Amino acid sequence: MIGLLWFVLAVLTSPFKSKLRLEAENTVLRHQVIVLRRRLHGRVRLTSHDRWFFIQLYRWFPSILQAFTIIRPETLLRWHRAxxxxxxxxxxxxxxxRPPIDMELRVLIRRMSVENPLWGAPRIHGELLKLGFEVAQSSVAKYMVKRRQPPGQGWRTFLCNHAPDIAAMDLFVVPTIGFDLLYAFIIVRLDRRDLVWINVTANPTAEWVARQITEAFPWDEAPHYLIRDRDRIYGTVVTRRLRAMGIRDKPIAPASPWQNGFAERLIGSIRRECLDHIIVLSEAHLCRILKSYADYYNNFRTHRSLNKDAPVSRPVQRTGSIKSHAILGGLHHHYARA
Structure with missing residues (x-):
């Protein structure tokens, strides 16, 4: 009944429609019949030509939406937008x-901009020209890393720039075979992790510590800053000696040994790699052992933080036979070509 009603309404309104509009609606209806006859089973399958045909008719006669039965008007609009x-x-x-630049050059531009946060496009462009790359400055600016914050150095860069002027000192206790306590004093530079000074005493005093600092930094080799903990042994004698040598005293916060991490890490290495395997007989014995370990630590022991190099840089040897040299009675060995 509803279909008959729609048919009657279409017949009544047909005289008022233009001839081209009627032909467009008839064309849509005929093409829908062709699509339905082409269907074998299941849902209706429309090809790209069918979609193009319906879209073109819709562009010319938008009113044909009312003549669609096998597709919804929203589907036709989605096809049109696509x-x-x-x-x-x-x-x-x-x-x-301008041709696109190579991927290798894009990666190099990004690498330069990441490694040099203070460089702009002109500086990177100049470096690329010196490396033989023919590229426009606008292309360099396009492939640089975009930063949300103003360029600045990170903590790693800041510490690396100040490490040559910073040293740290600390004391640690070593028991002897007779359960007496000896005190070892160390000073380490933060730049190359080199063990500047090591000595032993049975009765540490402020005067003794001040004398060790003087002997560790002769002439103009003193650092600008010296990190220490808040042990009472560092009295006014030590602070006056530091001030006289032009060293700024930097005590850490109370109960915060991690703030003197370089010295604490060195003490841990000395215990794990040396003292945990040796029974100390006397003060002279401990002093001799620590002096031998300090020589091994500075000249031969490789460090991950130094790219597997020693604090006193070791040359790479490529020729000659490999010889082994025992250190601390064979606890460690040094290998070199002869």
């Missing part, structure tokens, strides 16, 4: 111009 997007993508395709 076709419009493809058309303008084709319309906006590059027609020649």
């Amino acid at each position: 076709g419009f997007l493809c058309y303008w993508r084709w319309k906006s395709r590059p027609l020649g111009g």
Whole structure:
């Protein structure tokens, strides 16, 4: 009954429609019949030609939406928008111009901008020109890393720039075979992790510590800053000696040994790699052992933080036979070519 009513309404309104509009609606209806006859089973399958045909008719006669029965109007509008997007993508395709740069050069530009946060496009462009790359400065600016914050150095860069002027000192206790306590005093530079000074005493005093600092930094080799903990042994004698040598005293916060991490890590290495395997007989014995370990630590022991190099840089030996030299009675060995 509803279909008959729609048919009667269509017949009554047909005289008021233009001839082209009627022909367009008839064309849509006929093409839908062709699509339905082409279906074998299941849902209706529309080809790209069918979609293009319906979209073109819709562009010319938008009123044909009322004649669709096998598809919804929303589907036709979605096809039209997708076709419009493809058309303008084709319309906006590059027609020649400057060729794209190689991926290797893009990676190099990003690497330079990451490693040098203070460099802009002109500086990176100048470096690339010196490396033999022919590239425009605008291309360099395009492939640089975009930063949300103003460029600045990180903590690693800041500490590396100040490490040559900083040293740290600390005391640690070593028991002897007779359960007496000896005190070892160390000073380490933060730059190359080199063990500047090591000595032993049974009765540490402020005067003794001040004398060790003087002997560790003769002439003009003193650092600008010296990190220490808040042990009472560092009295006014020590602070006056530091001030007289032009060293700024930097005590850490109370109960915060991690703030003197370089010295604490060195003490841990001395215990794990030396003292945990030796029974100390006397003060002279401990002093001799620590002096031998300090020589091994500075000249031969490799460090991950130094790119597997020793504090006193070791040359790479490529020729000659390999010889082994025992250190601390064979606890460690040094290998070299002869």
